[in-house]
Amino acid sequence: MLVTNSRKEYLLNLEDLSSKRHTAEHLTTVIEEVINKVGVNKFSAIISDNGSNVAAAHRIISEKYPSILNIRCIAHCINLISSDIVKINQVKILVKWSNIVTKFFKNSAIGMSLLKSAIELKNIQGGGLKTYVETRWTTVYECTSSIWRLKDALQHVFFKYIKYIKKFFYDNLIRIKILI
Numbered sequence: 001m002l003v004t005n006s007r008k009e010y011l012l013n014l015e016d017l018s019s020k021r022h023t024a025e026h027l028t029t030v031i032e033e034v035i036n037k038v039g040v041n042k043f044s045a046i047i048s049d050n051g052s053n054v055a056a057a058h059r060i061i062s063e064k065y066p067s068i069l070n071i072r073c074i075a076h077c078i079n080l081i082s083s084d085i086v087k088i089n090q091v092k093i094l095v096k097w098s099n100i101v102t103k104f105f106k107n108s109a110i111g112m113s114l115l116k117s118a119i120e121l122k123n124i125q126g127g128g129l130k131t132y133v134e135t136r137w138t139t140v141y142e143c144t145s146s147i148w149r150l151k152d153a154l155q156h157v158f159f160k161y162i163k164y165i166k167k168f169f170y171d172n173l174i175r176i177k178i179l180i
Contacts, residue, residue: 024056045069082137102129118153
């Protein structure tokens with residue numbers, strides 16, 4: 001993917017490299033082919049993850065083409081950090097409970113209706129509940145943040161309709177205690 005200084009994006013080449021070894025030498029060759037195709041004077045940086053093979057390829061490219069910056073992908077770094085944080089037991093439990101609450105309301109027409117009414121009653125802005133999806137690192141924040149933002153509405157529904165939802169949460173509490 002090439003990005004111009006006017007922020008236009010172009011797909012220069014799409015190639016299946018899954019059958020080839022991703023050694024630093026091979027990656028360097030692939031990167032150099034792109035550099036030569038486009039022209040070294042049109043490159044300012046190459047952005048990628050920080051795998052050891054990729055980092056080695058970047059070092060080779062940086063030595064050969066000192067005008068091309070070697071930049072690590074911040075989204076990939078944040079994804080790695082987020083993945084590590086979610087492995088912490090307390091966070092894992094928090095995210096698990098957040099998903100249980102979210103799934104309850106998303107799978108219950110009555111529950112969702114009660115929650116929407118409570119959100120309107122409490123005049124809470126910013127959208128509904130979000131689900132954590134392991135492959136999308138931003139969702140850990142979105143999920144837990146949505147629970148916190150909707151705390152007053154969730155408490156309203158829970159305390160007003162406790163008989164209706166008590167069994168669901170009790171059953172899930174037992175499942176979570178088994179996981180711990």
